[in-house]
Amino acid sequence: MKETYHVLGLMSGTSLDGLDMAYCSFWKESGRWCFSLNKSTCIEYTPDFQEKLKRSIELSALDLLLLNNEFGKWMGEQAKTFINENQLEVDFVSSHGHTVFHQIDKELTYQIGAGQTLANAAGQKVICDFRTLDVTLGGQGAPLVPIGDELLFSDYDFCLNLGGISNASFRINGMRQAFDISPANMLLSYILKSTGNSFDDEGKMARSGKLVEPLWNALNALGFYQQSFPKSLGYEWFRDEMKPLIDDSHASIEDQLHTAVHHIAFQISESLKPYATANNKMLVTGGGAKNLFLIEMIQHYLDNSIMVVIPETSVIDFKEAIVFAFMGVLRSEGEINCLSSVTGASKDSTSGVIFYPW
Incomplete structure (x- = not known):
């Protein structure tokens, strides 16, 4: 196990206020996980981009895929700027993305913010897509916090x-x-x-x-x-x-x-x-x-x-970004990060897809 993880957590929620960024450290003491929130910020969406995200549910398949890449690139650029300006040591970026579809009756959940595009733009390893695995196991894919x-x-x-x-x-x-x-x-x-x-x-x-x-x-x-x-x-x-x-x-x-x-x-x-x-x-x-x-x-x-x-x-503002950073840590350690007792899935799982920058 790595002694201490330094992770940048990214979260965009249904409130559409902006992109929450939480730079956290995680370690274990006496077998218990501990954390510190070292630096954080919220990048507000412009009114136009906020409206674009709000209406993403109505887009054609092609336009949604284009937005997926656009949003991933934008998040990666914000992460890179934040890391460089604050001279941060980062093991990886852990991203929730932004939910467009969540229709569990159809076994569908979809978060935009393409992982590979994000990794390339940030120049960092990325862990993302934390909901899909649970849904394929019969769960709600939510809540994950x-x-x-x-x-x-x-x-x-x-x-x-x-x-x-x-x-x-x-x-x-x-x-x-x-x-x-x-x-x-x-x-x-x-x-x-x-x-x-x-x-x-x-x-x-x-x-x-x-x-x-x-x-x-x-x-x-x-x-x-x-x-x-x-x-x-x-x-x-x-x-x-x-x-x-x-x-x-x-x-x-x-x-x-x-x-x-x-x-x-x-x-x-x-x-x-x-x-x-x-x-x-x-x-x-x-x-x-x-x-x-x-x-x-x-x-x-x-x-x-x-x-x-x-x-x-x-903590009020950045708890979700902190937890998604932590979910990336648990994914790295191969520990359970999605609880079937919460989501109704057939089993607990270790979710998250890893992308490396090129």
């Missing part, structure tokens, strides 16, 4: 991520379980789009609104919430199932946001409270952790069953 919750953040009883989609992981009978709960920032950003704002600062607009009962009832009645886990969400589900409910609502933006925040918090509570025991703590990360109104509502619906813990900003 729970391996990091299990091995890096085990001091917490629950780990909740509030990204484009909310998901959580926790242990039941000694086994890690996890699933997508509901749209989160994806829903809030969609409601906000007509205002020209990309986010609701601290949830102030949402706080000023009031609950719209017809919308509240319609959102909570969606069939996904009655499904048992493992289960996962993609943009396609949001577009087909939730977006029409928002479009049909004639309430003000503030009232829609207020109702959406209550909906997200309520679904999180409904999903997690049944598994709470005494003095439980929950680590909350992702962009939604900065939405103070959302955090207050989550704690409100959870009551005293689970205590919400907000970590330092760097």
Whole structure:
């Protein structure tokens, strides 16, 4: 085993804020994995490129393959600049890419950001494509971050991520379980789009609104919430199932946001409270952790069953990039990095495809 790994993790999420880059070190102490986040940044997408990624689901096969290469080259160039400017020693780049398709009923998941193109542009070894193997084994291919919750953040009883989609992981009978709960920032950003704002600062607009009962009832009645886990969400589900409910609502933006925040918090509570025991703590990360109104509502619906813990900003912003860097380490070590107890696959697996620069 290598004594210490130095890895650059790359993550582009459904929130479409930008490319998260986390330069991390990983090592073992007394048989337990440890890490440090040494340097990080987020490269924001231009409005045009953000729109391009958002509409990638509608592209022809040829145009999607072209975007796959374009995005891989762009990520590689960003990685190379980041490494050179900060004079970093890097063992490899570990990339999640950007999810375009996630249709598990068709055994399909697809992340763009071509690995070979990325490796060539960065001049670095690359490990990527962490979801496909699990899907071929009958799993959801998501969520993948729970391996990091299990091995890096085990001091917490629950780990909740509030990204484009909310998901959580926790242990039941000694086994890690996890699933997508509901749209989160994806829903809030969609409601906000007509205002020209990309986010609701601290949830102030949402706080000023009031609950719209017809919308509240319609959102909570969606069939996904009655499904048992493992289960996962993609943009396609949001577009087909939730977006029409928002479009049909004639309430003000503030009232829609207020109702959406209550909906997200309520679904999180409904999903997690049944598994709470005494003095439980929950680590909350992702962009939604900065939405103070959302955090207050989550704690409100959870009551005293689970205590919400907000970590330092760097962990809020870069936890997913940290974990994908870590998944590359586990792939290098031949250790399990995808848990069948989480995804529903037929077996645990060591996922990730390796590319070398030319």
